[in-house]
Amino acid sequence: MLINNTAVSRRMNFNPITIRDIAKALGISVSTVSKALRDSYEISDKTKKLVNDYAEQNNYRPNPIAQSLKKGHSKSIGIVVSTIENQFFSQVINGIESVAYQAGFNVIITQTHESYEMELKNVEQLTHHALDGLLISLSTETKDVSHLKHLHQQGLPIVFFDRITNEIETHKVIADNFKGGYDATRQLLNAGYKKIAHITSPPNISITSERFAGYEHALKEVGMDIPSAYIKHCAHGGRDMSEIENALNELLSLKDKPDAIFTTSDRITTTTLYLLTKMGIKIPDDIALVGYTNTTLADVLNPPLTSVYQPAFEMGRKAAEMLLSLILSKHPVTEFETITLPTQLFVRRSTLPKKAL
Amino acid sequence: MLINNTAVSRRMNFNPITIRDIAKALGISVSTVSKALRDSYEISDKTKKLVNDYAEQNNYRPNPIAQSLKKGHSKSIGIVVSTIENQFFSQVINGIESVAYQAGFNVIITQTHESYEMELKNVEQLTHHALDGLLISLSTETKDVSHLKHLHQQGLPIVFFDRITNEIETHKVIADNFKGGYDATRQLLNAGYKKIAHITSPPNISITSERFAGYEHALKEVGMDIPSAYIKHCAHGGRDMSEIENALNELLSLKDKPDAIFTTSDRITTTTLYLLTKMGIKIPDDIALVGYTNTTLADVLNPPLTSVYQPAFEMGRKAAEMLLSLILSKHPVTEFETITLPTQLFVRRSTLPKKAL
DNA sequence: TAGCCCAAATTAATCGTTTGCGTTATTATG
DNA sequence: CATAATAACGCAAACGATTAATTTGGGCTA
Incomplete structure (x- = not known):
């Protein structure tokens, strides 16, 4: 009876039972209910049972908003990535999730789609909602990080x-981008390719320059210099197919055409493969291809794709662990570290040695 | 001076300025500040300017938790999908996001990884946090929806x-699964394949039975009956590779081996392709393959994959629009609709007509 | 029986905002 | 000049939960 009454007295909206309702129904005070629910020593077992039983029967749930307001934290962390369609990022997010949920945190995911403006908006959005911490991979366009500062x-x-970014001192997790770039290039060199082009993201983002450094180092090691016409930057990291189409067209119209391409990022890699195929260019016969990608499909592509694989899940885990340690720390943290995770080169048919062709 | 003082007086934690701080600094009341910020007619322009200037200079942000508590809503919606690694779902999410953000809502994404238990946990998690609405695609394991009821x-x-589920009366958005299943099967039949196996998810989830019905109808239409040994259900929708491996092994050890396979779900489709390739089975020569997938890579797979494409982005948009209309509705909604979106069959080499082989 | 202790419960303040209503001045009206 | 109207602002009660401080009512001891 009573139950029904309290039930109908609420708005039609999603409006669950509160501790005040319980208190009223049981004829005790609100604080007694609160303490009983939190199993305080101040409350008798009899009252506790009474309260807990009633709460359970009426499907009571503490209002998280009220708790957050009171406790000063929201138990949720924000994530900013370029796009979750990229398998690399969805795997990172899986890693983040796995540790966040363990610790009772939930995650709010936002995407920049490689746009600086979207990054601003998302960070704004996220902090407009209550956040205990932020995990972020900068957008391709981002040059200014003052919003984060x-x-x-x-x-x-x-x-x-x-x-x-190195403009902000905090924990960071990256893959060994230098080695990834080096390994990929070295693999092409070892397979006999000598004219190695590089299609990549804009140089302002960290991964681009680090991977480029690896590429550069591998070439210098064998005494080759870097032909600037072979380096192509896609303003939006390959978000728009036309970026890559243009880069390829330019490369292919060179007098001294490249015989191999090293691509970074999932999007650039798979789109390059798609475009080359569409153009009727044989891989690796006409042009060899090695790219960064985390797709599980690399083995069944045509041809199977030599690729640099990043430990995305692990990166997510590590980043989340570090963030939680920051959030949960009693004292302000002043010592920060940057973790570098190893990458793995999977050699497949797209970089078949030249002599074997 | 004052600014600095208020700044240092706060905790070391993330603890931004409040309207109380503004009130104190300006020597006016909290309510005046609040009303000034909300541009109330009760407040003089002079005071408004004073408050707004101070707020801007000190980078004031209203505490969203407090606002939510007061206003009774959180401006965020929850999403439950099986896994964002599946391109179909990440595209759906992009669609959802595009309308949610437009309306000032943010989204909280959770993954079930096809587990009923995880679905329970996530729904619990989500509603533990403040939610204005929920968008959900059931997990493969889910048979009981009382948690949602x-x-x-x-x-x-x-x-x-x-x-x-049809156990809960509300808005729903689906793809035309019957037609998808029909088109795929019909395509195989037209190409001359006669022994068509079906690897799919458990029959308890809606998409499975709907797609099966399409498959069944296409076969019956040409007077073929459905060989039960050709129907394989993967308990977790192909989450574990072994599920699919077992299904394939069973199919291939049949006296009367199938000459084609129709797979549903991204995961099952790509894994089947991977396994067949690894087994050395030629597609479509030995076995033809048509599958559900939303990957952009279908064209560059080996072989290019005939596939049923679902309007994932559009599905996300529609679902989000319907949810928002529910949330924003002044009156309780009693009339619900189920929208069915068309699918598209892309014919590629993996279902090359038999005579052409 | 006075004095004290302890368990068990209540009161009230608090988190940051919002808002109905009351309180001042100041101006307009008869 | 007295009164009504209005503009501009403050007070205090919410929103739901937590918790320090306080009260209440026994029970026990000296």
Whole structure:
């Protein structure tokens, strides 16, 4: 009876039972209910049972908003990535999730689609909602990180992963991009390719320059210099197919055409493969291809694709662990570290040695 | 001076300025500040300017938690999908995002990884945090939807997409699964294949039975009956490779081996392709393959994969629009609709007509 | 029986905002 | 000049949960 009454007295909206309802129904005070539910020593077992039973029967759930307001934290962390369609990022997110949920945190995912403006909006959005911490991989367009600096100064824990900045001192997790670039290039060199082009993201983001450094080092090691006409930057990291189409067309119209291409990022890699195929260019016969990608499909592509694989899940785990340590730390943290995770080169048919062709 | 003082007086934690701080600094009341910020007619322009200037200079942000508590809503919606690694779902999410953000809502994404237990946990998690509405595609394991029924009865707006239930009356968005299954099967039949196996998810989820019905109809239409040994259900929708491996092994050890396979779900499709390739089975020569997938890579797979493409982005948009209409509705909604979106069959080399082989 | 202790419960303040209503001045009206 | 109207602002009660401080009512001891 009573139950029904309290039930109908609420709005039609999603409006669950509160501790006040319980208190009223049981004829005791609100604080007694609260303490009983939290199993306080101040409350008798009899009352506790009474309260708990009633709460259970009426499917009571503490209002998380009220708890957050009171406790001063929201138990949720924000994630900013370029796009979850990229398998690399969805795997990172899986890693983040696995540790966040363990710790009772939930995650809010946002995507920049490689746009600086979207990054601003998302960070704004996220901090407009209550956030205990932020995990971010910068957008391709991002050159200015003052939006993040402000938040960081205000005390919001931030951990960077993948695409980082050195303008903000905090924990960071990256893959060994230098080695990834080196391994990929070295593999092409070993297979006999001598004219190695590089299609990549803009140089302002960290991964681009690091991978380029690896590429450069491998070439220099064998005494080759870097032909600037072979280096192509896609303004939006290959978001638009036309970026890559243009890059390829330019490369292919060179007098001295490349005999191999090293691509970075999932999107650039798979789109390059798609376009070359569409153009009727044989891989690796006409042009060899090695690319960064985390797709599980590399083995069944045509041809199977030599690729640099990044430990995305692990990166997510590590980043989340570091963020949680920042959030949960009693004292302000002043010592930060940057973790570098190894990458793995999977050699497949797209970089078949030249002599074997 | 004052600014600095208020700044240092706060905790080291992320603890931004409040309206109380503004009131104190300006020597006016909290309510005046609040009203000034909300541009109330009760406040003079002079005071408004004073408050707004101070707020801007000190980078004031209203605490969203407090606002949510007061206003009774959180401006965020929850999403439950099986896994964002599946391109179909990440595209759906992009669609959802595009309308949610437009309306000032943010989204919280959770993954079930096809587990009923995880679905329970996620729904619990989500509603533990403050939610204005829920978008959900059921997990493969889910047979009981009482956890959702409760929430729905309590008044939480819910919209189902993709994998729906008819036990709960609300808005739903699905693809035309019957036609998808029919088209795929029909394509195989037209290409001359006669022994068509079907690897799919468990029959309890809606998409499975709907697609099966299409498959069945196509076969019956040409007077063929459905050989039960050709129907394989993967308990977790292909989450574990072994599920698919077993299914394939059973199919291939049949006296009367199938000459074609119709797979549903991204995961099952790509894994089947991978396994057949690894087994050295030629597609389509030995076995033809048509599958559900939303990967952009279908064209560059080996062989290019005939596939049923679902309008994932559009599905996300529609679902989000319906949810928002539910959330924003002044009156309780009693009329619900189920939208069915068309699918598209892309014919590629993996179902090359038999005579052409 | 006074004095004290302890268990068990209540009161009230708090988190940051919002908002109905009351309180001042100041201006307009008869 | 007295009164009504209005503009501009403050007070205090919410929203739901937590918790320090306080009260209440026994029970026990000296």
